[in-house]
Amino acid sequence: MRIARFSVDDEPKYGLVETDDPEGLSGTVALLDSDPLYRPVQLTGETLQLADVRLLAPVIPRSKVVCVGRNYAAHAAELGNEVPKEPLIFLKPNTSVVGPLDGIVYPEQTNDLQFEGELAIVIGRICRDLPKERAEEVIFGYTIANDVTARDLQKSDGQWARAKGYDTFCPLGPWIQTDLDVADLRVTTTLNGETKQDGRTSQFIFDIPTVLAYVTSFTTLLPGDVVLTGTPAGVGPMLPGDSVSITVEGLGTLTNRVIVRD
Amino acid sequence: MRIARFSVDDEPKYGLVETDDPEGLSGTVALLDSDPLYRPVQLTGETLQLADVRLLAPVIPRSKVVCVGRNYAAHAAELGNEVPKEPLIFLKPNTSVVGPLDGIVYPEQTNDLQFEGELAIVIGRICRDLPKERAEEVIFGYTIANDVTARDLQKSDGQWARAKGYDTFCPLGPWIQTDLDVADLRVTTTLNGETKQDGRTSQFIFDIPTVLAYVTSFTTLLPGDVVLTGTPAGVGPMLPGDSVSITVEGLGTLTNRVIVRD
Numbered sequence: 001m002r003i004a005r006f007s008v009d010d011e012p013k014y015g016l017v018e019t020d021d022p023e024g025l026s027g028t029v030a031l032l033d034s035d036p037l038y039r040p041v042q043l044t045g046e047t048l049q050l051a052d053v054r055l056l057a058p059v060i061p062r063s064k065v066v067c068v069g070r071n072y073a074a075h076a077a078e079l080g081n082e083v084p085k086e087p088l089i090f091l092k093p094n095t096s097v098v099g100p101l102d103g104i105v106y107p108e109q110t111n112d113l114q115f116e117g118e119l120a121i122v123i124g125r126i127c128r129d130l131p132k133e134r135a136e137e138v139i140f141g142y143t144i145a146n147d148v149t150a151r152d153l154q155k156s157d158g159q160w161a162r163a164k165g166y167d168t169f170c171p172l173g174p175w176i177q178t179d180l181d182v183a184d185l186r187v188t189t190t191l192n193g194e195t196k197q198d199g200r201t202s203q204f205i206f207d208i209p210t211v212l213a214y215v216t217s218f219t220t221l222l223p224g225d226v227v228l229t230g231t232p233a234g235v236g237p238m239l240p241g242d243s244v245s246i247t248v249e250g251l252g253t254l255t256n257r258v259i260v261r262d
Numbered sequence: 263m264r265i266a267r268f269s270v271d272d273e274p275k276y277g278l279v280e281t282d283d284p285e286g287l288s289g290t291v292a293l294l295d296s297d298p299l300y301r302p303v304q305l306t307g308e309t310l311q312l313a314d315v316r317l318l319a320p321v322i323p324r325s326k327v328v329c330v331g332r333n334y335a336a337h338a339a340e341l342g343n344e345v346p347k348e349p350l351i352f353l354k355p356n357t358s359v360v361g362p363l364d365g366i367v368y369p370e371q372t373n374d375l376q377f378e379g380e381l382a383i384v385i386g387r388i389c390r391d392l393p394k395e396r397a398e399e400v401i402f403g404y405t406i407a408n409d410v411t412a413r414d415l416q417k418s419d420g421q422w423a424r425a426k427g428y429d430t431f432c433p434l435g436p437w438i439q440t441d442l443d444v445a446d447l448r449v450t451t452t453l454n455g456e457t458k459q460d461g462r463t464s465q466f467i468f469d470i471p472t473v474l475a476y477v478t479s480f481t482t483l484l485p486g487d488v489v490l491t492g493t494p495a496g497v498g499p500m501l502p503g504d505s506v507s508i509t510v511e512g513l514g515t516l517t518n519r520v521i522v523r524d
Binding site: 062064069090093096107128159160161162165167220 | 324325326328331348350351352353355356357358369371390419420421422423424427428429479480481482484
């Protein structure tokens with residue numbers, strides 16, 4: 001199932017997407033009566049055209065976006081870093097989350113804004129000290145994330161809270177896919193149509209059960225929390241006006257444009 | 263006003279504290295009909311003895327706990343660090359928050375669990391790009407925080423998300439004080455009754471308006487978000503069974519005990 005969060009007027013709604021378009025610009029969405037992340041839901045019977053709705057971030061984490069750094073060897077190497085011995089964990093605030101086609105605001109404090117395309121895990125059940133073999137039980141589904149990074153501030157600040165935490169620095173979407181075998185999926189990022197990143201989830205240094213076991217060895221994950229799995233090689237700069245699209249095979253495509261705030 | 267969040271049975275309640283006890287173990291609490299952080303409230307007319315209630319963390323941030331590192335020169339020096347040129351910002355997840363007298367769980371992954379006593383700001387209004395001169399407008403009040411840190415993991419991990427983000431690593435309390443001149447307050451931490459930290463907020467490298475202006479230059483603060491202002495010199499280790507108390511002059515005392523999870 002592909003579960004979208006969307007608006008037709010002011011109130012966010014939830015629905016099941018049927019589409020052949022990876023961005024969900026055409027096709028239909030069958031309305032659900034509530035948010036399936038938090039309660040049992042039913043179809044309302046109403047169906048809308050995706051062309052008539054605006055897709056939103058499929059989830060706003062109630063607590064946190066947990067990220068894994070340097071989880072592809074080729075990406076660690078391209079920034080001159082060692083492959084970590086344990087997952088390298090950092091946080092993005094939930095206020096950094098935006099949705100498909102939302103603008104990524106180019107901050108005036110940076111001169112090197114970069115994209116990082118990633119597969120993202122959406123947590124469905126509260127969990128702490130999760131054994132690897134039970135990881136599947138707490139995963140509600142998957143979506144796509146852009147771990148937008150001000151690369152210069154990441155280096156100068158030391159701690160990454162600002163460089164990765166600006167408002168709009170965590171686009172998520174276009175939907176949550178609940179049935180997906182993520183063992184070996186292609187993850188690509190294009191900038192203005194040109195392919196920049198091209199990796200496969202089979203290249204993870206730490207696989208998803210290992211990441212979730214590690215994260216929950218120190219913090220409780222709540223339903224709606226999101227875990228980003230790291231980015232493949234090929235990260236690079238974006239400029240105002242650029243269009244950045246991240247595709248995860250079998251899931252869809254998340255597109256955003258870089259804008260300058262008035 | 264001193265606004266407490268507390269429980270007498272299962273449901274958290276809110277009320278105005280009247281007490282001469284800095285920890286609120288005696289005195290009274292006059293019940294409010296809702297959480298004054300989010301809506302206008304009225305007294306219900308009911309008053310309870312503080313001895314009959316359990317004080318909870320006065321706020322669970324909806325989004326984030328933002329922290330300032332090395333904001334007292336003597337503390338930066340004791341850990342061998344330079345005084346930063348800009349505020350050093352990191353995040354603690356809202357899942358790390360616990361309340362007065364709650365246990366701080368000693369993780370099995372650390373051998374150096376440390377206390378850091380701090381004045382904490384509770385945000386009352388959504389804000390972004392806040393001018394320094396308007397800082398007062400967005401501050402709902404102040405509380406006390408222990409920025410619990412696994413010092414060994416802080417050094418070995420590089421990013422501080424784990425070392426400062428474990429569940430129970432952000433005790434907050436005992437209440438939110440809404441009327442407090444924080445220009446020059448004494449901040450002390452005692453371990454088993456022995457004074458370990460003794461600083462004054464007048465020693466901040468970056469004052470509160472500067473911190474809030476900096477934080478909101480990249481992220482939106484929401485009502486209920488909490489900003490920790492940094493710790494004075496004298497940080498040190500805690501062991502299971504230890505009792506740690508942080509006192510902010512004119513505000514109160516936050517006490518927690520270090521425990522080992524079964």
